[in-house]
């Protein structure tokens with residue numbers, strides 16, 4: 001009798017300890033749900049209020065240096081090797097250099113990008129990359145307003161005081177794919193953080209955020225001719241969707257009316273913003289990140305020798321508007337003056353964009 005009791009007591013303690021361990025990865029209830037669509041459509045966002053203070057802290061922005069006069073000698077007159085920011089006044093130029101240091105390399109200082117004995121020299125790869133990054137940031141702010149609106153981005157949006165942004169991705173090692181006796185695993189059955197440990201293909205980035213494979217799940221033709229759609233393909237779509245939801249800290253209903261995932265009509269406008277976001281990330285990865293591959297040293301590259309690339313988490317980092325929607329761009333208007341016409345590829349996309357609420361709107365392929 002006593003023996004059974006002792007056993008039971010131990011058992012209960014063990015169970016209690018195990019459940020604490022098991023629940024350690026979960027968020028403490030109570031959860032709250034917020035309406036995100038018409039009543040009765042089940043379009044709610046589930047949020048945990050206890051995580052909000054941490055989210056606010058993670059999205060703080062550094063205080064901008066006071067504005068300086070735009071007149072006086074220009075940077076290109078004062079300095080020797082200014083290829084992008086030449087039209088800023090020397091004062092504005094210095095203010096931006098100081099800010100970039102806070103945004104990218106606060107510990108290392110100017111020397112992270114410069115040979116301190118000769119600031120004009122391009123001997124450090126970081127300076128060469130940074131010059132291209134300035135152009136990339138201007139391009140996002142100028143040509144991708146369909147996604148970033150007037151809020152825009154600065155180096156801080158991605159970097160947050162670190163040389164390498166917290167969320168980047170590399171191509172997985174594919175040399176082993178198919179070597180397995182069960183054949184090509186399509187990147188599945190290996191728990192990967194990129195898809196929240198689900199049994200989904202772990203790399204939705206190469207096909208959709210670098211390549212432009214179709215994301216749609218439903219077939220557009222009755223016959224299999226030229227029709228790629230299959231359950232296997234659908235899993236890649238779900239893998240991307242999981243990444244998008246996790247990056248923004250939202251549920252599927254933030255962008256979809258789950259009555260019909262494919263239908264744009266009656267869906268939240270955020271899905272259209274996301275549609276542009278997918279194209280924007282592709283553009284940044286193909287036009288800016290990949291061409292920088294030879295500039296980066298080997299230790300910065302992935303196992304396939306590729307450069308670190310951006311996905312939705314690079315800017316969003318868990319918030320549905322990066323930095324909770326605070327605009328740093330308003331204090332740095334020089335980061336939106338690309339001075340070029342909207343590139344043809346962006347203009348063509350804008351014309352084919354789907355519009356929420358329009359029954360006929362379909363994303364072009």
Ligand code: HEC
Pocket residue numbers: 078079080081082083084085086097098100101104105109110111112113114119120121126127128130131
């Ligand atoms: C994240 C990289 C980065 C950091 C950090 C940085 N710079 Fe620069 N700097 C650049 C780039 C890129 C250029 C060239 C800009 C262009 O071509 O328009 C440049 C150019 C310059 C020039 C012009 C040199 C010449 O004669 O051509 C000066 C001066 C300068 N920076 C000063 C500074 C100072 C001072 C700091 C620290 C407060 C600093 N920079 C920190 C990237 C950086």
Ligand code: HEC
Pocket residue numbers: 100104113126127129130133134135137153154155156157158159163164165168284300301307308309310314315
């Ligand atoms: C859309 C996100 C994004 C924005 C905006 C952005 N960067 Fe980057 N940056 C990246 C990614 C991704 C890398 C590649 C990470 C790596 O170095 O491996 C990178 C790399 C760099 C590096 C190389 C760091 C190293 O140690 O290898 C420098 C320097 C840099 N960025 C400067 C800037 C500056 C300056 C700005 C603003 C004018 C800026 N970046 C804006 C995403 C961004």
Ligand code: HEC
Pocket residue numbers: 215216217218237238241242244245248250251252253254255256261262263270271272274275278363
């Ligand atoms: C941030 C917005 C956003 C979130 C969150 C999101 N989606 Fe999507 N979803 C989209 C967009 C945009 C497309 C269309 C992509 C394209 O065609 O370029 C899409 C397409 C799809 C499709 C293909 C529809 C078709 O036309 O065949 C499915 C299925 C889908 N999403 C499911 C999901 C699921 C499941 C979740 C939650 C895990 C989710 N989505 C979360 C924006 C989102």
Ligand code: HEC
Pocket residue numbers: 140147148149150151152153157244248270271273274277278279281310311312313314315316320321322325
């Ligand atoms: C270069 C940085 C950057 C990247 C990368 C990025 N976004 Fe955004 N995104 C923004 C900014 C900035 C906003 C806020 C715009 C505004 O204030 O309306 C935004 C807003 C959004 C919104 C609208 C949120 C709302 O509540 O109105 C959605 C949805 C979204 N992004 C989805 C995505 C998806 C999906 C991806 C990846 C395919 C992505 N974003 C990649 C910068 C980025």
